Amino acid sequence: MWQVRPIQDDDLPGLEALLQANSLRLSTLSTDRGKLEESIASARRGFSGQSELATLLFVLQDGEGRQRGICGIQPRAGADEPFYSYRIDELIHASRHLGIHQRQSVLYLSHELTGLTSLCSFALHPALRDTGSFDLLARSRLLYIAAHRPAFADELICEVQGIWDEAGESVFWRSVGELFFGLDFITADEQCALHGKTMIAELLPAYPVYNTLLAEEAQQAVARPHPGAVRTTEWLEREGLEKTRFVDPFDAGPTWRGRLDRMTSLRAIRPVSRLVSDASGADTGWLVSQGSGEDFRCVSLRGELRDDVLYCNGPCPLDGEAPALVLPQEVQP
Amino acid sequence: MTLIRPITEQDLGALVEMARESGVGVTSLPDNPELMERKVRRAVASFRQELAPEEAHYIFILQDTPDGPPVGLCGIEARIGRDEVWYNYRLGEVIQASKALGLYRRTPTLFLSNDLTGATEIGSLFLREPWRGNRTGAVLSKCRFLFLAAFPDLFSERVIAEMRGNSDEQGNSPFWEGLGKRFFSMEFSDADFLTGSGDKVFIAELMPKFPIYVPMLPPAAQQVIATVHPRTEGALAMLRAEGFRANGYVDIFDAGPTLECSLGQIGGVQRSELLHVRIRHADGADNGNDRDLKPQWLVSNERFSDFRVISTAAITRHGSELELDPDQAGQLQVVAGDPVRLLQLQPEES
Numbered sequence A: 001m002w003q004v005r006p007i008q009d010d011d012l013p014g015l016e017a018l019l020q021a022n023s024l025r026l027s028t029l030s031t032d033r034g035k036l037e038e039s040i041a042s043a044r045r046g047f048s049g050q051s052e053l054a055t056l057l058f059v060l061q062d063g064e065g066r067q068r069g070i071c072g073i074q075p076r077a078g079a080d081e082p083f084y085s086y087r088i089d090e091l092i093h094a095s096r097h098l099g100i101h102q103r104q105s106v107l108y109l110s111h112e113l114t115g116l117t118s119l120c121s122f123a124l125h126p127a128l129r130d131t132g133s134f135d136l137l138a139r140s141r142l143l144y145i146a147a148h149r150p151a152f153a154d155e156l157i158c159e160v161q162g163i164w165d166e167a168g169e170s171v172f173w174r175s176v177g178e179l180f181f182g183l184d185f186i187t188a189d190e191q192c193a194l195h196g197k198t199m200i201a202e203l204l205p206a207y208p209v210y211n212t213l214l215a216e217e218a219q220q221a222v223a224r225p226h227p228g229a230v231r232t233t234e235w236l237e238r239e240g241l242e243k244t245r246f247v248d249p250f251d252a253g254p255t256w257r258g259r260l261d262r263m264t265s266l267r268a269i270r271p272v273s274r275l276v277s278d279a280s281g282a283d284t285g286w287l288v289s290q291g292s293g294e295d296f297r298c299v300s301l302r303g304e305l306r307d308d309v310l311y312c313n314g315p316c317p318l319d320g321e322a323p324a325l326v327l328p329q330e331v332q333p
Numbered sequence B: 001m002t003l004i005r006p007i008t009e010q011d012l013g014a015l016v017e018m019a020r021e022s023g024v025g026v027t028s029l030p031d032n033p034e035l036m037e038r039k040v041r042r043a044v045a046s047f048r049q050e051l052a053p054e055e056a057h058y059i060f061i062l063q064d065t066p067d068g069p070p071v072g073l074c075g076i077e078a079r080i081g082r083d084e085v086w087y088n089y090r091l092g093e094v095i096q097a098s099k100a101l102g103l104y105r106r107t108p109t110l111f112l113s114n115d116l117t118g119a120t121e122i123g124s125l126f127l128r129e130p131w132r133g134n135r136t137g138a139v140l141s142k143c144r145f146l147f148l149a150a151f152p153d154l155f156s157e158r159v160i161a162e163m164r165g166n167s168d169e170q171g172n173s174p175f176w177e178g179l180g181k182r183f184f185s186m187e188f189s190d191a192d193f194l195t196g197s198g199d200k201v202f203i204a205e206l207m208p209k210f211p212i213y214v215p216m217l218p219p220a221a222q223q224v225i226a227t228v229h230p231r232t233e234g235a236l237a238m239l240r241a242e243g244f245r246a247n248g249y250v251d252i253f254d255a256g257p258t259l260e261c262s263l264g265q266i267g268g269v270q271r272s273e274l275l276h277v278r279i280r281h282a283d284g285a286d287n288g289n290d291r292d293l294k295p296q297w298l299v300s301n302e303r304f305s306d307f308r309v310i311s312t313a314a315i316t317r318h319g320s321e322l323e324l325d326p327d328q329a330g331q332l333q334v335v336a337g338d339p340v341r342l343l344q345l346q347p348e349e350s
Helices: A009-021 A033-047 A133-147 A171-175 A177-181 A185-195 A197-201 A216-221 A227-238 A264-268 B009-022 B033-047 B136-150 B174-183 B188-206 B219-224 B230-241 B267-271 B326-332
Strands: A003-006 A056-061 A067-074 A085-095 A100-110 A117-124 A155-159 A242-247 A254-259 A270-272 A274-277 A284-290 A297-306 A309-312 A324-328 B003-006 B057-063 B070-077 B088-098 B103-113 B120-127 B158-162 B245-250 B257-262 B273-279 B297-301 B309-312 B316-318 B321-324 B339-344
Touching: A003 A033, A003 A133, A009 A033, A009 A056, A009 A067, A033 A056, A056 A133, A067 A133, A085 B188, A117 A133, A133 A227, A133 A264, A133 A284, A133 A297, A133 A324, A171 A177, A171 A185, A171 A216, A177 A185, A177 B103, A185 A197, A227 A254, A264 A324, B003 B033, B003 B136, B009 B033, B009 B070, B033 B057, B057 B136, B070 B136, B120 B136, B136 B230, B136 B267, B136 B297, B136 B309, B136 B339, B174 B219, B230 B257, B267 B339, B273 B326, B297 B326, B309 B326, B321 B326, B321 B339
Parallel strands: A117 A155, A274 A309, B120 B158, B273 B321
Antiparallel strands: A003 A056, A003 A297, A056 A067, A067 A117, A085 A100, A085 A242, A155 A254, A242 A254, A270 A324, A284 A297, A284 A324, A297 A309, B003 B057, B003 B309, B057 B070, B070 B120, B088 B103, B088 B245, B158 B257, B245 B257, B273 B339, B297 B309, B297 B339, B316 B321
């Protein structure tokens, strides 16, 4: 049975294999074994209620128990440190006297997004990229949030990967960060995973950056999502999040943002008192979650919702007698 | 024999002509008769003390012969940045350092500033091509030190000179291409014309206000920061010999450096000596004022509105008295017993 569940200590080898197979690297998850162990331990403290700030990591496991995807929720972006973004702003350089009127984009370092809830660390096995697994993995987090609503902020953000070239280098970094650090993007990215993004971001120059002074390709990359992230951005749009003027300070990938309680999926989630195996009803797709903290599980199944009972077309993979949250797979924004 | 004197309204026509031949980069000589006239008026009023001392802009005219036409000029702006905001980039740096990452990087950074507001500026030097050489440039430049030495109370203790930055034969400035032009599409030669025409402040207002990280500029722009135009090398060397040093500020358009020296520390001010006139009778002894000889000395009177400077190849001193022939005394408009100021040119100056 495919399911999304909190990460466990013995996920480590499977997770390593998954990250190696994944072509989209994650700046929030190191491939270093020791660091991964730390991330897992921290997530477990989060699920068990020992830490309110720990990034929660979820694993998508297939019927044979193999790890096929990972995703995360950072309850408060930046945790107890500032969360860095560049905010794209506009300045008008104008002179009535000279008849000149020019719009200039300027990037300001910002901590505005600090403390918002962040969806992060999303990776799906390449073989599953165009399957329903994306939906299950991505939206399982919204069911978790709905089940633990007070643990999260009122607003949600999601940073989408920016433009990287064939060699895995960010063209934006070459024009900005590399000038100040003397480190290429891959090295800097490793440093981020090792020391934390904040520590590196703190070293970014404090003064605003004029877009017009960047290399042409870097200017083009600002606020453009990686082509491989199109599924993510489409999903975020469907959920009612909006692309903001905030970009990642490393690769200039854009950030989506929205109010949690207005998100399409959040509004469509319903509590049910029982799950009953009964194939006589309608055949619509549902994401169903049950349990809290370490016991959280999320699955995808088909069936019909009547009153506060979900009738499943097939064996019920969860505890039929316990309450659950259900979310229609098809929701209208 | 060259004579330097305050500008008059009659010089306007000659200045307009000089402006036409000076070309791009000499912002003090805008090719714009109306503007030139305003400049002349202001300078004339300055010498007449019709303006407050801090509003004054003094322009000195060099003429080749006692009655000849103007062939060069130079100026002293008593206080810069008073009627128009004065902008510079200050050369600074920001440091990125982290012990944990083993990182320590210095990033040169340009900070927009008005720091030099209120300083005295020596500038506006231009000498027509046929009169260059034979130390005439040095004579014209240094006459200002005699004026500063004679009237120090009218000026700031802080004296600066802006050096022309690098631009190519076509008048393109690599610094402008890399920075200014990104903020408003305008060729350097046009922008430069505007600055000379009193629109400098309008352009400055369009320039980026936040600091500029130098490594973000194209290499060609980075390389010319704080360097001078080849034709300005001589002026740079001369001012350095007089004690001026780069003060860490550059022009916001062409990144030419600003030099600075305290008024009292300027070599020419310190070396100048106050003497009294003795008139040599016209009994023949030539004072070496042959025009083929290189001038070695500058002599100025101590008058404000009728300030005058002559150069001479040789002098005769008697203690605190300086012997002038009647011609020289006439040029300087002095009589026996009047104070005059003497300054020797440095041997290496051409």
